[in-house]
Amino acid sequence: MSIQPEGEELRKAIRWVGEERKFNSSISPKDLVEKACLKFDLSPKNAEFLARFLYENDRL
Template identity: 45%
Template sequence: MTTIMPASELTRKAIAWICEKREEGGRTLPALIEEAAARFNLSPLDVEFLQRFFRENQDCQVR
């Protein structure tokens, strides 16, 4: 059975995934955000949020 998650939970999972992949290296942040958008089925507004989040939080620390 498929569970529907709130959008905010998907965004949190995308942030965690991007932070993990950034530590591994090899891909640019825009490429990771694009892949996270597809992987977590994010809306264009969620993608804008991710771009803003990583612009303001370079070290993946959630405030």
């Protein structure tokens, strides 16, 4: 079973976060989530999904 984000803005935010991490690996996941929320106008539910997604992938 795979978890897939709902909504195009969330997909764009996830792609954007991936690109940002390539160029600035020192930025914290929390800061990335905050910036993505503003840039892509994410709902609280989508912001929480993005934060969880980042924290879970950081542990891998």
